[in-house]
Amino acid sequence: MEMSKEVLSAISYSYELATYSTPELRGLFNDWLGEIEQEVLGFLKDRNKVDPDEVAQHLKLRRESIIFILSKLAREDKINMQASGTENT
Numbered sequence: 067m068e069m070s071k072e073v074l075s076a077i078s079y080s081y082e083l084a085t086y087s088t089p090e091l092r093g094l095f096n097d098w099l100g101e102i103e104q105e106v107l108g109f110l111k112d113r114n115k116v117d118p119d120e121v122a123q124h125l126k127l128r129r130e131s132i133i134f135i136l137s138k139l140a141r142e143d144k145i146n147m148q149a150s151g152t153e154n155t
Contacts, residue, residue: 099135102127103144106135110145 087095102125109124110116122132140147
């Protein structure tokens with residue numbers, strides 16, 4: 067549930083920023099995002115499962131940013147994403 071909240075928050079914030087940006091800035095952001103997506107896909111290659119924290123640490127990005135990117139890649143059918151609960155006993 068917490069992960070879903072984080073994803074929705076990241077998406078909402080991104081759309082909010084997009085309304086204030088110029089087409090040029092949106093284009094630059096999309097170019098940058100495309101490069102980061104390729105780095106994420108490269109990191110995921112040959113790995114069965116990864117935790118978003120692993121990806122974030124590897125790319126030196128915040129967990130929320132990685133969750134946004136992973137969600138985008140999953141929506142585009144470039145990766146499979148699975149959520150699981152944490153054990154708090």
